[in-house]
Amino acid sequence: MFELLGVAPQALFAQLVVGLSNGAFYALLSLGLAVIFGMLNVINFAHGAQYMMGAFVAWMLLNYLGIPFWGALVLAPLIVGVFGLLIEKLMLSRLHGIDHLYGLLLTFGLALIIEGVFRHYYGVSGLPYPKPIEGFVNLGFMNLPIYRGFAILFSLVICLATWYGIERTKLGSYLRAATERPDLVQAMGINVPRMISLTYAFGVGLAALAGVLAAPIYSVNPKMGSELIIVVFAVVVIGGMGSIMGSILTGFGLGLIEGLTKVFYPQASNVVVYVIMVIVLLVRPQGLFGAPK
Amino acid sequence: MKQPSTAKSPEIWIGLVLLALLAAAPFVVYPIFVMEVLCFALFASAFNLLIGYGGLLSFGHAMFFGLGAYVSAHSLKVLAWPPELAILAGTLAAGGLAVITGALAIRRQGIYFAMVTLALSQLVFFLCWQAPFTHGEDGIQGVPRGTLFGIFDLNKDINLYYLVLAIFTGGLLLIYRTIHSPFGQVLKAIRENEQRVISLGYNVDRYKLTAFILSGALAGLAGATKVLVFKLASQSDIIWQMSGEVVLMTLLGGLGTVLGPSLGAAIIVGMQDNLKSLGDWVLVAQGVIFVITVLLFRRGIVGEIMALMNRKPAK
Secondary structure, eight states, rough: OOOOOBBBHHHHHHHHHHHHOOOOOOOHHHHHHHHHHHOOOOTTTTHHHHHHHHHHHHHHHHHOOOOOHHHHHHHHHHHHHHHHHHHHHHTTTGGSSSSHHHHHHEEEEHHHHHHHHHHHOOOOSOOOOOOOSEEEOOSSSSSEEEEHHHHHHHHHHHHHHHHHHHHSHHHHHHHHHHOOHHHHHTTTTTHHHHHHHHHHHHHHHHHHHHHHHHHHTTBBOOOHHHHHHHHHHHHHHHHHHHOOOHHHHHHHHHHHHHHHHHHHGGGTTTTTTHHHHHHHHHHHTTTTTTOOO | OOOOOOOHHHHHHHHHHHHHHHHGGGSOOOOOOOHHHHHHHHHHHHIIIIIIIIIOOOOTTHHHHHHHHHHHHHHTSSSSOHHHHHHHHHHHHHHHHHHHHHHTTTOOOHHHHHHHHHHHHHHHHHHHHHHHTTTTTTTTOOOOEEEEEETEESHHHHHHHHHHHHHHHHHHHHHHHHHTTTTHHHHHHHHHHHHHHTTOOOOOHHHHHHHHHHHHHHHHHHHHHHHHHSOOGGGGGTTTHHHHHHHHHHHOOOOOOOHHHHHHHHHHHHHHHHHGGGGGHHHHHHHHHHHHHHOOOHHHHHHHHHHHHHHHHOO
């Protein structure tokens, strides 16, 4: 058995896969945050809670209605997306035109409510969710757990489809135009408030989708969102929210780096993203893909 | 985050009356509870210096409160320092941390500033969690209160109470003095229009950093004082939820008002102490207060009262 930098290649590749699948969740979440921020000028602090809701809705669909993972993969983002739509219509839309910080505070309050309710009814010990596909596929240099591989590929497809939708389609061009000048787009007869609501619902749906994908990997836990959202904030600071592709690349890249850190210096694995954020703040304060101010 | 400016004289009278009430409070109310409120009131007031007057929303202030608590608890228990030195050490440690984190955080504006401070506080949380002196999940327990200046035995609650009241009053006076100084005027100008202040030739970053350090050090002072009251420094002092709580106290009481954060602290601490049996519903209640305050009375309780009072004589 040959070794790579003193580490068995099996262990190295296994951690890389774990890192990439975490990176897939970072990418989906930071992408959703960026899409929402672009349109609403709100940092959605409830993003982690909505990710957790995605996992819980999948768990509920399975345990209460017997709907398997593949059904939940479609249904859960829709259900949580509708929940997001209501939040936008009832609350966020009232904050239009006032300091952006209030949007952050409101969504932080929502995150506390959602987490508190799930903690009360489901506890914090975590609920198991069975893997929809068991087994490994032999790639020659490693045994890839099929589900992890699926989660990574599926996230990548969704991320790229979102990028394509926003950057290359007509609907996306409306969206980008409304980000720049909502008043002009409104004047051209496009319903901008509805577009804003749907954008928020879409971003929330992406978070829920990440939650469904995460459910079989981690146990379903009310705490899973608040633990993740802070890392995702650091990812967003590192990448900058100006570029869709930038969010995707930063998400996957940081997951990979975190995985590598687990192999070579495990003590630092839960701080490495923050340390990178500090370095980026020192070297390129506007973020890797952010425009200089 | 515009706030109406206030006349100075009524504030001074209100302050004196409140001080007299607080001085008499331990004979009426359970002193530990009032001390807890005073510690969090100082913490929230320190936080308010940054958001209410500088327009900078820090979502990581627990790192200063928590580090101040850890350092003073370690100084008291392991190094057996007297309480006055331990409190000083906690304050200075938090101030030192604020120099580093502040210099990093002010490199980004607005909403990013909030995210950077939250992420930095999570970094500090993990570092403290792994540092042996904090004893991880157990925290530093059974911290001796000691004897202040070798004269006052702080194990007597009444002695400790007046120390905590003195620290709180001193901290609030410092904050009051700061926001009414030329420095405070520049800070408020930065909040209103940063570009304009830059064009007037002010070094904006230096003002922001100074405010950040002062705010961080005072938050550390609050954390260090809290250790004396509860004889405990633990993870709950430095975890991100604590950062959220101080935001909530300040928002509820009134951003950019002198007494609002203290009122908010009293309400939130009172709520937590009374609703402890309800467990997770405390979290829900906090969230509901956040949502209602943002949607219905953004200026907070004191801010809305002041807005009412300012409106009446004019019409």
